[in-house]
Amino acid sequence: MTLPRSAAKGGLAAFLATGAGLAVHRLAARREAEWEARWQPTGRFIDVDGTRVHVHVEGEGPDLVLIHGAGGNMRDFTFSLMPRLARTHRVIAIDRPGMGYTGRTRPEYVEAFSTEAETPREQADLMVRAARQLGAERPVVLGHSFGGTIALAWACYFPDSVAALVLLGAASNRWKGGLGPTYEVNGTPVGGAAVVPMLTAFGPQSKLRSIVRQTFHPNAMPEGYADHLGAELTLRRDALRANARQVNNLKPHIIAMEGIYPSLTLPIERIHGAADRTVPFDIHAAPFQDMVPHTNLLRLEGVGHMPHHVAEDETAAAVDRAVAAARDVSIA
Template identity: 45%
Template sequence: MIRKVAATAGLAFALTSGVAAYKSARNDARATRDYPPIGQFISIDGTKVHYVIEGDGPPLVLIHGAGGNLRDFTFQLTGKLAKTHTVIAFDRPGHGYTQTLNDQGESLQEQAALLKAATDALGYPDAIIGGYSYGGAVALRWALDYPNATKGVLLMNAVSNPWVVPPSKLYALAAAPVTGAVLGTALSAFAPKSLVEDTLTSIFAPKPAPDGYLDYIGAPLTLRKVTLRANGRQVNGLLPFVEEQSLRYGTLTMPVEIIHGAEDKSIPPTIHADVLAKQLQNVTYTKVAGVGHSVHHYAHDEILAAVGRLTR
């Protein structure tokens, strides 16, 4: 009897796993088909990096947040910035169409080094570096590691300082070898559209998501196995890197512009921007009332003004 139950359970698991694997592969392929690369590629030491470059003028690099891709910037912001600057937006490792560097979770140093090398190879050795959310932590690492090549730093709702409340346990599960594979396949196969919509609601609150954003951003790209797992590893391992580099912010001398939504619940300004503004030597801090974690969509005037100050 026990053997029969075990055999039945094993068969059911195998069938379920097979269905999940099939749907996951199908959905990943559909995401790639429906949201193909919109930029170009450059190879850095064998790693394929996806980027979009627009405009003409002083170079400005943009680095997106956790689980996102460069479409988050090209939806509206890059077009406005490109009127005065050469804007280079990258997909971070494991996101969009940039390949992963390793299966351990790329450090802030590794990500900054990869994107700096790509920027150099494109012919822009000196640039203003902009980062949103997780990308802000990468931008800060870039400035710390390459201060003489960083003309200024633009931080938008940036992760900058250590926190106490841990991120969702899903990140830890996604980061682990066994549970990561299972969770990545399951989410890729079965995640409902409502999950994406609820996530966007929390990110943009108290504002709504801009019209057309959900269709443009390519949420299915985020739900691919490779991105779910890369993002899980990166977010799960982020805190020690932030703890280490936060002790060095006082050494930065280039101008830094901080723009942060006052209502941000994901990256609270009381933990990040408010603290960072006191750690830096040469900083302008703009806290935007009535805006949450979506400051790069609802504070374009403030961002354009900040970039203007950095370019002087």
């Protein structure tokens, strides 16, 4: 006999209200407080139509917006790339909704039993409005991994507010199958309500560091990167739910954007590691190139999913080309 969903949800809610459930949440809250004390916001907060958005701005020059990937935060950029780019650009790094220190765009996205989360279009919309509030009306937008998806959504749905794109290991095209049990479980109502607090309360930080290291495969993770990134911030309950739901719900939005890609005319620089196992080249970069042939695609042999760390010179050069191309287009 299968219990109705409402009954199962009610039973789980009752369990979570017991001493054991409350103890898990207390421990989770204590760990979250420790992590937030260690990895505090690096920038400042702006209010974007009721959403608290964490932004970090450095430098002067052409406006460049940086969007981080899944399971991360803007610290991925502040480790080394952002200080370098800020020598010649005004660089704006933004935490995506539910990640780092940016809030959620709708109350229902915070609910433990929900499966809903911000779509790529919703996230891009928030980024557009945040950038405008900072005076960046038409910036060059750089996105890594899932952040590349958001950069593409920015160009697809708000084309008048972006000058050019720089895509780094970007998730751009449909793939076969699912995304693995971690995303699938954490994105369910039961997983969000019961499993996520357990991960926050008891998840080993050593395992998390190992996952971060694997993201660089086959390249070495830079010394000091894990301590700077603060990946533990992603182990917070709301961040785990946000990450799982955003990624779980991604594929249909990717498929919808594929229909728009051929109409894109803005300059696009794309760097993708040939050894990327997280966002494989043949599944994402190659078909995107067929859809948007004017893209300047740089395939990096022997490079995995983190080209902006492993090939920082090539990344900075791609940004310079995008800025120059955007300038040429505006003059013309």
